Amino acid sequence: MAKSASEPVWKRWHDERYPVRLGISACLLGAEVRFDGGHKRDRYLTDVLGENVTWVPVCPELEIGLGIPRPVIQLRGGERGDQLVMREDGRDLTASMRAYADARVAELDGLGLDGFVLKKDSPSCGMQRVRVHGAPGGMPQRSGVGHFAQALGRGMATLPLEEEGRLNDPPLRERFIEAIFSRNRWRVLAARGLSRASLVAFHEAHKMLLLAHDQGIYRKLGRIVGSFGRIADEEIHASYAALFAEAFARPATVARHVNVLEHLFGHLKTCVTPIEKREIASAIGEYRAGRVPLVVPVSLLRFLVAAHDVEYVQGQLYLEPHPRELMLRNHV
Ligand code: SF4
Known part of the structure; x- marks a missing residue:
């Protein structure tokens, strides 16, 4: 990639x-x-x-x-x-x-x-x-x-x-579009041929996205990744694909989004200014209270992650899992 x-x-x-x-x-x-x-x-x-x-x-x-x-x-x-x-x-x-x-x-x-x-x-x-x-x-x-x-x-x-x-229902639309783009990424990975390194990178990049849907499934997927080389590649492929799809069939909740946002925020705490820290904490709080859509704290985080060049977080698909033109995550 x-x-x-x-x-x-x-x-x-x-x-x-x-x-x-x-x-x-x-x-x-x-x-x-x-x-x-x-x-x-x-x-x-x-x-x-x-x-x-x-x-x-x-x-x-x-x-x-x-x-x-x-x-x-x-x-x-x-x-x-x-x-x-x-x-x-x-x-x-x-x-x-x-x-x-x-x-x-x-x-x-x-x-x-x-x-x-x-x-x-x-x-x-x-x-x-x-x-x-x-x-x-x-x-x-x-x-x-x-x-x-x-x-x-x-x-x-x-x-x-x-x-x-x-x-026409914003949360259902969002879930469907996240699911199709994620499945497509899996298809791309599988078509290029799975390796331990490519699977680890894929799993890592999807971490926050998966956590927003189902923490338990994220952990199970991690165990599958960890068994690479010990069980047949076909088995890894089939079990990862099935569980990955199951995760995106589960709705992402506000509480889980807040957990993910705070987790991402945690990676920035040492490099942002006090004003930036206050703004992002406020945006997460406003989202939790239902006063702003998810796109608000996510856009702010995306900006700060780029501005401070936080490489690990920059690679998280959660920050932008699909094209902006689809105008998702903008409902409260
Ligand atoms: S695509 Fe399906 S719903 Fe549309 S006309 Fe054909 S059978 Fe009917």
Whole structure:
């Protein structure tokens, strides 16, 4: 990894050959593939996130051969909606969707994805709370999972998944974007070939980011790193990747962020001036009290770390885990 202190931390780990690659329900990009020939273009995805990722659009209903326009399909039976059927004539599409979806997910896995953005409420793509219909005239239950989303869960269990609706929620958006950029860095590391030195550097650079999500997982990952050379590389790879993904599926809390901020602050205490010390302590306190967003103490710390050239802290991805243009960490 070529290092340059002036470069954003996330960029030092980025490799143009392995862009952040996300699967997406094609209608969210504006493709006119819905049952009625319409689309559900989502401006945040196309205009903001789209500037920083490469999309792999998928429309399961079109790809199993249902045309445009096509009859409405829906979930029926069981809590999650075991059957996928045509609403009007009850034609059962469950088996054909399952065969297609499992094969498509295996193909996507081979491409190397960092996450998937799914269209909410769809009996094919919806990730949760999709309507499951029962007896005619009865009220549908909001408990279903779209059949393509189910296949993603079966075939790529650690892949970060989100729906476009949930991405309007700032903490969920932040967690998803942190997860996809982190997974991408892991993919880059794995593609270049793991060595003890590269794994140690990776683990160290993610330390504060991981601590903000789950301290216990950070320690377990440390033990995996420590066993390098004593157990098979494949085992190291699989166990580190699975636990690493699990950490980013856990929400980062205000209390854990405060711990991390204070920890980082601790590395600066001997070199900052009294005024700087007061300002950063105040920014952390204001964040803890919910009066300023996380971006305030983090930006101040980032500035001080650069100004005082604190090398260890400069390498922490926590300070800038993804491009600033995504405007994250700015909610209270
Ligand atoms: S929700 Fe999924 S299946 Fe429906 S139009 Fe969009 S991409 Fe196609």
